Amino acid sequence: MLSYRHAFHAGNFADVCKHATLVMLLRALLRKEKPFFYLDTHAGAGRYDLGSEIAKKTLEFEAGIGRLWDSANVPNEVADYLSVIRHFNTNGRLRYYPGSPALTQHLLRPDDRMVLCEMHSNEFPRLKQLFSGDRRVQVHNQNGYQGLSAFLPPRERRGLVFIDPSYEVKQEYHQVVEGVKTAYRRWPTGIYAIWYPILQSRGTEPFGKGFQKSGIRKILRAEMVVDKNSQGMQGAGMVIINPPWQLKESLESLLPWLTTTLGVAESHCKVEWLVEE
Numbered sequence: 001m002l003s004y005r006h007a008f009h010a011g012n013f014a015d016v017c018k019h020a021t022l023v024m025l026l027r028a029l030l031r032k033e034k035p036f037f038y039l040d041t042h043a044g045a046g047r048y049d050l051g052s053e054i055a056k057k058t059l060e061f062e063a064g065i066g067r068l069w070d071s072a073n074v075p076n077e078v079a080d081y082l083s084v085i086r087h088f089n090t091n092g093r094l095r096y097y098p099g100s101p102a103l104t105q106h107l108l109r110p111d112d113r114m115v116l117c118e119m120h121s122n123e124f125p126r127l128k129q130l131f132s133g134d135r136r137v138q139v140h141n142q143n144g145y146q147g148l149s150a151f152l153p154p155r156e157r158r159g160l161v162f163i164d165p166s167y168e169v170k171q172e173y174h175q176v177v178e179g180v181k182t183a184y185r186r187w188p189t190g191i192y193a194i195w196y197p198i199l200q201s202r203g204t205e206p207f208g209k210g211f212q213k214s215g216i217r218k219i220l221r222a223e224m225v226v227d228k229n230s231q232g233m234q235g236a237g238m239v240i241i242n243p244p245w246q247l248k249e250s251l252e253s254l255l256p257w258l259t260t261t262l263g264v265a266e267s268h269c270k271v272e273w274l275v276e277e
């Protein structure tokens with residue numbers, strides 16, 4: 001039984017970091033004319049209304065996308081991400097926040113392809129409805145970890161696997177590493193982006209070590225802590241396998257700015273190779 005609903009958290013600091021990185025990854029894929037494949041193993045509801053009762057309960061977006069919305073003089077990476085979010089808010093007021101599926105759909109070209117997995121009984125029908133009629137998108141009420149075997153390798157032979165679990169149980173960190181190892185054996189040339197929270201209660205080093213011992217090469221890690229005093233989520237990180245050319249440099253430009261802008265207490269960030277080529 002899944003209890004996590006992303007609508008409570010949509011647009012928070014972790015989403016900003018995650019989705020700004022996602023935009024950079026998609027831009028890299030868009031540099032070549034050849035179509036690409038995108039698999040979202042934990043898709044959520046697809047798009048969120050920040051005016052809904054559920055979003056108003058936590059107001060987490062105010063300390064995330066809300067802080068950036070009116071910023072001027074932002075780094076190029078932030079400007080690009082904001083231009084995508086603005087597409088969903090054409091009257092200039094921040095109201096809708098695209099999840100990873102809607103954001104990616106906005107950037108897909110006619111021959112690119114997207115597969116979404118979502119298991120939650122509330123979120124799946126919303127997702128299905130949102131993408132009905134778009135022949136580039138397949139929506140599955142399926143376990144995303146099974147999707148890593150079912151949909152890989154893709155016929156396009158280039159693309160991105162986005163893994164964004166809710167980590168409701170501690171074992172999920174282990175499950176992610178094992179799932180990625182299976183996926184990588186099937187498709188070693190794909191790009192994999194894995195999001196994870198930095199919690200007061202759990203160190204992230206075992207997670208990093210799990211990837212370091214996986215036998216996979218070319219693994220980048222980017223982390224940002226915004227509130228060292230938080231009893232809950234202090235920050236967020238991404239593990240990126242086979243990062244595109246210059247992604248590390250772009251993250252080194254993006255993260256310090258985001259950390260300063262969204263930071264609350266003892267904020268800091270790092271971008272480093274977990275495993276080099």
Ligand SMILES: C[S@@+](CC[C@H](N)C(=O)[O-])C[C@H]1O[C@@H](n2cnc3c(N)ncnc32)[C@H](O)[C@@H]1O
Nearest residue numbers: 006042043044099100118119120143144164166
């Ligand atoms: C953090 S949210 C995803 C947010 C989304 N990727 C975004 O960026 O907008 C995680 C989602 O994964 C779903 N979920 C949890 N376990 C799953 C599994 N094993 N397979 C597929 N979906 C799962 C949850 O219901 C939740 O909607």
